[in-house]
Amino acid sequence: MDLVAELESVLGSERVRAHPLDRRVFAKDAGVKTGPVAAIVFPETAEETASCVRIAAEAGIPVVPRGAGTGLAGGAVPVEPALLVVMTRMNRIFEVDEQGRTAWVGPGVINLELSKQLASTGLHFAPDPSSQQSCTIGGNVGTNAGGPHCLAEGTTVAHILAVELVTVDGEIVVVGAEYPDPIGLDLRAVIVGSEGTLGIVTRVLVKLTENPPAVGTLLLGFPTVDAAAATVSEIIASGLVPAALEMMDRPMVRAVENFVHAGYPTDAAAVLLAEVAGHPEGVRAEAEMIERIARSHGATSVRTAADDAERALLWKGRKSAFGAIAQSAPDYYLHDTVVPRTRLVEVLDAIYEIAARHGISLLNVFHAGDGNLHPLVSFDASRPGELDRVLAAADEMVRVSVEAGGTLSGEHGIGLEKRDLMGLVFSADDLDAQARLREAFDPTGRMNPGKVLPEGSRCFDRAAVSGGTGR
Structure with a gap:
């Protein structure tokens, strides 16, 4: 019995896909990489999932788990023909x-x-x-x-x-x-x-x-990115940790406002979306503190959400950022490096310079409170050479972030996208320890292979690559 027939014997034909069109659709996530898919299954229980894993083992192919396909780092993209196990039907x-x-x-x-x-x-x-x-x-x-x-x-x-x-x-x-x-x-x-x-x-x-008893949401406009970043640093230095503290630059603000019409100040060089939560009196005091700090750094506008509807609209703008850039180009690419807050301005300046030098369109939106950057590059992958320029620029952006004392990812994962950059932040011994841990769970290397850890992470892998004896 072949692979598809074996899988259908467990799940039925409706929950097994192997048509070339299906395999093409599931060959990528929300990132830019694609990979070969042998078949796709949609289990509904742990027992069905286990059966699919065992069938894949008998067929000698790896297994790649997948959720909704919203990942940006290629974590659900196979590197070799694999069984894609889609978990969306396990939604109870x-x-x-x-x-x-x-x-x-x-x-x-x-x-x-x-x-x-x-x-x-x-x-x-x-x-x-x-x-x-x-x-x-x-x-x-x-x-x-x-x-x-x-x-x-x-x-x-x-x-x-x-x-x-x-x-x-x-x-x-x-x-x-x-x-x-x-x-x-x-x-x-x-x-x-x-x-x-x-x-x-x-x-x-x-x-x-x-749920907090009270929430205060502020939209703050600034004449420069530096002023917005300085406000972030002073807010955190004051001892106040807001529920959220987000930043957008002017290109992103204009894209979002044109898309959502939330009343963002399009004349501002940067905006902060700040939120505080807790007891009503505490929320009021913290909101006043944020406004005072913002004005001391030259804030040109301060807007406080009057009710839940206005708060939801302001957040709709922030959370529509990725969709908003589709107005300018059909594709986008981003990293999610993290840098020390004290070096935000320095790293942002370097990122703007990299984008200008490579001739690419850049918009910035990020979690300013913890220095988690999201430089968004909008581009058209159908244009010859454009994706290569984007990837080259993105690689430089990651390296600049790491050199500033940052790290590779704050929340998107490593996947395929940043796998080969792991050596920038981890030593050979670090990578070997991680590979040993992974091997303890998966000694055969069949569970989502080729992700996170670069080739040669295990000490004997390095010996094989270099021709040495290892340790």
């Missing part, structure tokens, strides 16, 4: 414990949908990536996703208590526990951010966050 909310503030959910549950379903409980799931209307909880776990409100609340790893996992051998295991500090090694934290290289997540125990 199994159990909600309002008192314990936890919920067991399927990996295919949409991020924003989870919070919507919890609205009546006064709880929500804190990580809020810009793609939260379409990205899945499983994908959030895979990349340790963040979002604007993770400045105060932390990234996904801070909101996951346990995961159910299908291993490379097709076993179903649970790591973590319902209580926050289980005895032994914290394998839960190892799984979160592993990008599907250690197993396939089939259920997630999420920690829920209580």
Whole structure:
């Protein structure tokens, strides 16, 4: 029996795809890379997922897990013909414990949908990536996703208590526990951010966050990017950690305003979207502090959302940034490096210079509070040589960020996109340790191979590449 027939015997023909058009559609995520797909399956249970993994092993092909395909780093793009295991049908909310503030959910549950379903409980799931209307909880776990409100609340790893996992051998295991500090090694934290290289997540125990009693949202316009960045630094230095602190430059502000019509000040060189949450009196005091600091740095406009509708509109502008740039070009590319806040202006200046030198269109939108940059390049991949110029410029942007004391990724993951740049921030011993950990989970190398760690990460790999003896 061939691969497709074996898979259909478990899932039925409706949940197995192998038509060339299907394989082409699923050959990429939201990034720019594509890869070869042998077949696509849509399991609905952990047991079905385990069966698919075992069938792939018998066929001698690797397995690549995939969520909604919103990833930007190529984490769900195969590097060799592979079985793509799409988790979107595993979208049940199994159990909600309002008192314990936890919920067991399927990996295919949409991020924003989870919070919507919890609205009546006064709880929500804190990580809020810009793609939260379409990205899945499983994908959030895979990349340790963040979002604007993770400045105060932390990234996904801070909101996951346990995961159910299908291993490379097709076993179903649970790591973590319902209580926050289980005895032994914290394998839960190892799984979160592993990008599907250690197993396939089939259920997630999420920690829920209580909705704040009051929220204040401010939109601040500045005459220069430097003034906006200085405001960010002083806000954090004051001891105040806002719920969110986002920045956009003028090209991005104009694109967003033309797209959403949220009333963003298009004459500003940069805007900050700041939010504070908590007790009403505390929110009022913190909002006043932010306004005072902003005005001391020359803020040209200060707008405070009057109600939930206005707040939602301001956030719609920020979260529509990636879609807004489609007005200028059909394709976009971005990195998500993180740099020290004290060097934001220096790195931004370098990024603008790189874009100008390569002749590419650049727009900036990013999580200013924690220095997580998102330089967006809009381009047309159908033009000969344009993608090559974009990739060359992006590589320089990453290197500039790392040289400033930054790191490769804040929330998008490493995937294929930044895999070969891992040596910029990790030593050979660091990479070897990570490869050994991965090998402990997947000694055969069949679980999402070719991602995160560059070739030669294991010491004996380096020996083989160099002709040496290793250690």
